[in-house]
Amino acid sequence: xxxxxxxxxxxxxxxxxxxxxxxxxxxxxxxxxxxxxxxxxxxxxxxxxxxxxxxxxxxxxxxxxxxxxxxxxxxxxxxxxxxxxxxxxxxxxxxxxxxxxxxxxxxxxxxxxxxxxxxxxxxxxxxxxxxxxxxxxxxxxxxxxxxxxxxxxxxxxxxxxxxxxxxxxxxxxxxxxxxxxxxxxxxxxxxxxxxxxxxxxxxxxxxxxxxxxxxxxxxxxxxxxxxxxxxxxxxxxxxxxxxxxxxxxxxxxxxxxxxxxxxxxxxxxxxxxxxxxxxxxxxxxxxxxxxxxxxxxxxxxxxxxxxxxxxxxxxxxxxxxxxxxxxxx
Numbered sequence: 001x002x003x004x005x006x007x008x009x010x011x012x013x014x015x016x017x018x019x020x021x022x023x024x025x026x027x028x029x030x031x032x033x034x035x036x037x038x039x040x041x042x043x044x045x046x047x048x049x050x051x052x053x054x055x056x057x058x059x060x061x062x063x064x065x066x067x068x069x070x071x072x073x074x075x076x077x078x079x080x081x082x083x084x085x086x087x088x089x090x091x092x093x094x095x096x097x098x099x100x101x102x103x104x105x106x107x108x109x110x111x112x113x114x115x116x117x118x119x120x121x122x123x124x125x126x127x128x129x130x131x132x133x134x135x136x137x138x139x140x141x142x143x144x145x146x147x148x149x150x151x152x153x154x155x156x157x158x159x160x161x162x163x164x165x166x167x168x169x170x171x172x173x174x175x176x177x178x179x180x181x182x183x184x185x186x187x188x189x190x191x192x193x194x195x196x197x198x199x200x201x202x203x204x205x206x207x208x209x210x211x212x213x214x215x216x217x218x219x220x221x222x223x224x225x226x227x228x229x230x231x232x233x234x235x236x237x238x239x240x241x242x243x244x245x246x247x248x249x250x251x252x253x254x255x256x257x258x259x260x261x262x263x264x265x266x267x268x269x270x271x272x273x274x275x276x277x278x279x280x281x282x283x284x285x286x287x288x289x290x291x292x293x294x295x296x297x298x299x300x301x302x303x304x305x306x307x308x309x310x311x312x313x314x315x316x317x318x319x320x321x322x323x324x325x326x327x328x329x
Contacts, residue, residue, distance in 0.1 A: 010197070014190040017242045021189075022182060024116050025238065028109045032070055033174055041070050045079070055133065056140030060087050061097050065104075069129070072106040073277055077158075080281070084155035092143035094153045095287035096136040098278035102288060103132030103267060105274075113241035114266060118248050118258035124266040127299075131267060135295060139287055153282035188239050192231055196243075199227070219264065219297060220304025222257045229261045236270040255317040256307050263303055268296040 035041055045063030052061045060083045068076030080087065089097070107125050115121035143149045169177065221229065228247050232240015241262070248258055271289070278288050307314045 010190065010193055013246070014186070014193050017189050017193070017246050018186045020116065020245055021113065021185060021238060021242045024112045025109050025182070025185075026178075028112050029178055032108055036071060036075075041067050042079075044070070055096070055137045056144060057093055057097055057136070058087065058089060061089075061093075065097065065100055068101040068105045069107050073101055073274055076101050076105065077277065077281070080155065081158035084158045087155050088152070089155075090150045090152050091282060091284055092140055092149035092287075094281055095149060095283040096139035096143075098281055098283035098288050099139060099292055100132040100136040102274055102278055102292065103135065104128040110237045110241070110266070113238055113245075114262045117241050117245045117262055118253070118255065119262040120259075123259075124263055127263060128266050131295070131299065135292070149284055149287075185238055185242075188235065189242055192235070192239060192243065196227060196231070215297070218304075219300040220256075220260050220307070221264070221300075222253070224251065225253060225257050225261045229264055232265040232269050234271055236273070237265050240265050240269060255320045256314065259307065259317065260300060260304060264296065264300050267299065268293055 042063060045066035047062075048066055049059035049062035052059055052065075055061075063083065064076050064079045067079040107128060111121035111125040111128075114124050225244070225247070228240060228243040231243060244253075244258070244261055244265075247253065253261075271293075275285075275289050279285060305311075307317055309315070309318060
């Protein structure tokens with residue numbers, strides 16, 4: 001294979017993946033921006049505010065979390081900065097809210113990617129929200145009862161950052177930010193395609209897969225889906241989803257494999273960037289990373305057991321595929 005032929009293959013594959021993702025992301029991003037500009041996001045957060053007390057969180061947490069769910073973690077951090085003067089939270093509460101933000105953020109856009117990749121956006125989206133709420137409540141209730149992580153957290157530094165405390169950006173700023181985000185997605189996709197191809201040629205992919213075999217066996221994933229899922233877990237759902245969309249169409253992943261891989265990515269992705277962002281807010285690393293990852297693994301093991309071929313859910317997934325190994329309809 002000549003260099004030019006190789007580069008052309010990489011270009012075609014990356015462009016195809018990027019266009020697939022862009023067609024999903026752009027319409028959803030426009031709708032979310034419009035909802036944010038018209039104040040619907042903040043209204044939803046204010047409506048949810050009274051329920052936050054049941055989770056052991058202050059009322060402002062409702063606005064922060066809903067903003068995160070509908071927009072992204074940066075949007076949630078901006079809301080937190082805007083409310084920083086009146087926000088009083090301890091480490092346990094910040095950790096609980098941070099974990100909820102990590103479980104469920106940018107849901108409209110990311111679950112659109114999940115749906116295109118071959119799993120139910122409703123099921124995986126509901127999984128993120130429900131698990132986030134239950135985990136957040138468990139953290140605050142347990143820490144309060146045991147007296148753990150009760151030190152107060154200061155948000156004064158956020159209020160000093162004028163860029164964070166602003167509301168939704170004007171259209172020009174949003175458009176520029178959106179274009180930059182899409183270009184970043186393209187660059188990352190190109191880099192991942194080259195990296196995965198290189199790892200495959202060097203045999204590193206097979207080595208990593210063998211090392212992950214015990215975890216894969218527990219989570220029910222096919223070995224061939226492991227490298228793509230790992231990329232998404234480390235970098236993000238949009239990137240991992242793009243790879244799974246392409247691989248599912250090329251290799252014919254079963255509906256069960258798609259469900260398991262995309263449920264994993266929905267609950268636990270972008271471990272590097274997103275975790276660092278929440279850690280900067282004052283959250284505890286054990287709560288937002290270690291226990292969250294272990295919980296995700298446990299949930300995946302449960303879903304794997306519930307989707308075995310002999311179960312009702314498993315038979316439904318097999319029927320969708322028209323057979324045990326055929327691609328989904």
